[in-house]
Amino acid sequence: MTDTQDEQKQAVGEAAAALVEDGMVVGLGTGSTARFLVDALGRRVGDGLRIVAIPTSERTAEQARSVGIPLVGLDTHPRIDLTVDGADEIELGSLALIKGLGGALLREKIVAAASKRLVIIADESKLVKRLGRRTPVPVEVVRFGWQATAAHLRELGAEPILRHAGGDVPFITDGGNLILDCKFDGIADPRASELAIDDVVGVVESGLFINRAECALVAGIGGVRRIVREG
Ligand SMILES: O=C(CO)[C@H](O)[C@H](O)COP(=O)(O)O
Numbered sequence: 366m367t368d369t370q371d372e373q374k375q376a377v378g379e380a381a382a383a384l385v386e387d388g389m390v391v392g393l394g395t396g397s398t399a400r401f402l403v404d405a406l407g408r409r410v411g412d413g414l415r416i417v418a419i420p421t422s423e424r425t426a427e428q429a430r431s432v433g434i435p436l437v438g439l440d441t442h443p444r445i446d447l448t449v450d451g452a453d454e455i456e457l458g459s460l461a462l463i464k465g466l467g468g469a470l471l472r473e474k475i476v477a478a479a480s481k482r483l484v485i486i487a488d489e490s491k492l493v494k495r496l497g498r499r500t501p502v503p504v505e506v507v508r509f510g511w512q513a514t515a516a517h518l519r520e521l522g523a524e525p526i527l528r529h530a531g532g533d534v535p536f537i538t539d540g541g542n543l544i545l546d547c548k549f550d551g552i553a554d555p556r557a558s559e560l561a562i563d564d565v566v567g568v569v570e571s572g573l574f575i576n577r578a579e580c581a582l583v584a585g586i587g588g589v590r591r592i593v594r595e596g
Pocket residue numbers: 394395396397398399450451452453463464465466467468469470473
């Protein structure tokens with residue numbers, strides 16, 4: 366039985382760490398749920414598990430190093446066996462995702478695309494019937510002309526807001542870009558929206574992840590359950 370949100374995140378982090386096998390190349394997600402995964406994997410590495418890992422952010426890299434997980438890059442390991450990452454919204458059925466409220470969506474998507482398997486870990490609050498009613502879609506954009514990029518995104522029906530790190534200082538991603546948090550009135554066709562956003566000049570990547578997750582490990586009051594993609 367799991368209780369608080371943190372206990373639920375810990376439960377899914379540990380359940381996902383148990384999926385990792387000797388010899389694997391593992392993608393490490395970013396965020397408060399992924400932190401529990403990295404801690405649990407660090408403990409397994411301390412007990413003798415032999416893996417190498419590719420982090421999706423500088424934050425995760427720092428944590429992984431601190432718990433003794435050996436890190437490599439996509440240059441030497443372009444194929445990843447298993448990536449475990451969090452999500453901001455998970456659409457029931459399709460397992461389409463909104464990711465990037467933690468600001469790491471670009472590296473997360475590159476690592477997901479290089480992965481044979483992507484397992485999402487989350488608590489039940491992340492499950493939705495339709496994406497984008499509650500959470501904005503984070504969109505990473507280059508700094509030059511971001512206002513023009515925002516205007517194009519507005520034409521797609523979004524309300525883009527420049528993300529700030531605090532005060533008037535814009536949030537800068539690990540790739541040196543900006544993030545526009547794009548509020549939509551629900552996303553009826555996530556794949557079409559992903560394509561339309563990616564087609565805007567100045568956009569580096571969107572936080573819509575479509576057909577990428579194999580399954581989600583979701584923690585609730587009753588424990589951890591595995592949800593698979595339908596169709
Ligand atoms: O996409 C992400 C970071 O870019 C995170 O996976 C997402 O924001 C979920 O984070 P948390 O586990 O803290 O709710």
